[in-house]
Amino acid sequence: MKPASLSYARPATLSDAVNNLQSLADQCRVIAGGQSLGPMLNLRLAQPKHLVDISQLTDLRGASVEDGILAIGACVTHAEIEDRKIPDVTLGLMPFVARGIAYRAVRNRGTIGGSLAHADPAADWLTTTIAMDASLRLVGPAGSREIKVADFVTAAMETAIEDGEVIVQVLVPCFSPKAAWGHAKYAKKLGDFAQSMCVAVVDPGRKVARVVLGRRSELPSLLRGVSELVASKGYDTTSETLRSAIDEDLKAAQADRGDQTMHRAIVERAIRDLAA
Amino acid sequence: MKTLNIRINGQAVSQAVDDRLSLADFVRDQCLLTGTHIGCEHGVCGACTLLMDGKPIRSCITLAVAADGAEIRTVEGYQGDDLMVAIRKAFNLRHALQCGFCTSGMLATAYDVLSRIPDLDRDRIRAELGGNLCRCTGYLPIIQAIEDVHAQRSASAKPKAS
Numbered sequence: 001m002k003p004a005s006l007s008y009a010r011p012a013t014l015s016d017a018v019n020n021l022q023s024l025a026d027q028c029r030v031i032a033g034g035q036s037l038g039p040m041l042n043l044r045l046a047q048p049k050h051l052v053d054i055s056q057l058t059d060l061r062g063a064s065v066e067d068g069i070l071a072i073g074a075c076v077t078h079a080e081i082e083d084r085k086i087p088d089v090t091l092g093l094m095p096f097v098a099r100g101i102a103y104r105a106v107r108n109r110g111t112i113g114g115s116l117a118h119a120d121p122a123a124d125w126l127t128t129t130i131a132m133d134a135s136l137r138l139v140g141p142a143g144s145r146e147i148k149v150a151d152f153v154t155a156a157m158e159t160a161i162e163d164g165e166v167i168v169q170v171l172v173p174c175f176s177p178k179a180a181w182g183h184a185k186y187a188k189k190l191g192d193f194a195q196s197m198c199v200a201v202v203d204p205g206r207k208v209a210r211v212v213l214g215r216r217s218e219l220p221s222l223l224r225g226v227s228e229l230v231a232s233k234g235y236d237t238t239s240e241t242l243r244s245a246i247d248e249d250l251k252a253a254q255a256d257r258g259d260q261t262m263h264r265a266i267v268e269r270a271i272r273d274l275a276a
Numbered sequence: 277m278k279t280l281n282i283r284i285n286g287q288a289v290s291q292a293v294d295d296r297l298s299l300a301d302f303v304r305d306q307c308l309l310t311g312t313h314i315g316c317e318h319g320v321c322g323a324c325t326l327l328m329d330g331k332p333i334r335s336c337i338t339l340a341v342a343a344d345g346a347e348i349r350t351v352e353g354y355q356g357d358d359l360m361v362a363i364r365k366a367f368n369l370r371h372a373l374q375c376g377f378c379t380s381g382m383l384a385t386a387y388d389v390l391s392r393i394p395d396l397d398r399d400r401i402r403a404e405l406g407g408n409l410c411r412c413t414g415y416l417p418i419i420q421a422i423e424d425v426h427a428q429r430s431a432s433a434k435p436k437a438s
Contacts, residue, residue: 103407
């Protein structure tokens with residue numbers, strides 16, 4: 001028995017969960033799949049007095065498409081996304097990313113909402129959802145609100161979530177048929193967190209171009225100059241303009257100077273993957 | 277304490293447990309099913325992998341109370357299962373274990389990989405085994421054992437020439 005003493009509740013409804021969270025306030029943590037919180041409990045890095053398990057709430061389990069937006073229940077697992085148990089509106093990007101997360105035994109329990117709430121900067125969904133310009137729907141004591149993932153995460157492992165709030169949906173804009181995506185990730189071991197990763201989404205049908213770099217200790221960065229260039233000038237990574245744009249954007253993103261070469265290689269690979 | 281109602285290897289178990297007890301500790305210390313091994317206790321090594329509702333999970337980072345109502349299958353729970361019989365035979369023939377500490381987790385993963393993925397090749401097997409560490413480093417025989425079983429199953433699935 002490794003976690004510090006705690007009490008566990010599995011409320012039957014979302015409003016029960018919100019009430020539970022509100023009354024227990026800062027002594028309490030939400031648990032879904034527990035694939036990030038579980039290790040932290042065992043290592044006693046987290047010592048909440050109470051856990052509220054939302055993983056069985058049916059409201060948080062499915063997914064549906066409406067008005068060009070896929071609303072994914074926060075407790076949909078990585079394995080369900082990998083297996084396309086929910087609709088894919090991203091031309092294969094989300095199932096591809098899901099398969100690269102940790103290991104199948106982790107993906108069977110870990111959830112997309114839990115991963116985003118945990119806000120580990122090196123986690124796959126954070127970089128990917130920011131590249132897709134996804135939003136979250138939160139429900140709390142004050143009602144429901146929507147927030148862009150990019151605004152939701154405020155620092156490494158820090159978010160704008162309020163006391164008593166629960167992420168209920170991840171909202172992903174549907175890609176147009178003309179969209180292209182590129183992905184590159186470097187980890188020391190298969191299934192490990194990325195040392196560096198880049199997700200690029202270019203969708204002329206929606207006038208969207210977002211190239212986002214993820215790394216271990218800093219929040220993902222939208223590479224603005226690179227995004228504009230790939231939208232207007234294409235994916236030639238040998239072009240001097242693109243190469244210097246990557247350098248400029250990495251500087252603006254305050255990428256650790258000791259890792260600049262790795263980040264540049266990963267960004268170039270993701271851009272080449274756009275063309276593939 | 278909470279009352280946990282769970283099925284383990286086909287048997288219903290009802291037992292009061294501490295809220296913070298892991299599923300791995302419950303299986304080992306209450307059910308005395310010590311074939312499930314505990315290695316790193318933070319979800320990295322894969323030794324504690326078992327099937328929950330038919331899917332492999334890490335039992336060291338799953339609370340026992342979170343498994344309430346679930347069906348658990350440990351390495352002790354495969355009597356008469358044709359696929360597991362074939363996997364064990366292949367592990368035996370390939371000598372796919374040395375100290376055996378990782379083996380129950382390897383078997384659970386192999387069982388899942390072979391039953392879930394129809395188009396297995398060596399690269400995919402290696403990737404799927406990425407979450408199970410063998411500190412004896414005997415990976416190659418384990419991969420070969422899974423390849424053997426996959427080849428047998430593919431051969432027997434093909435319709436016989438008339």
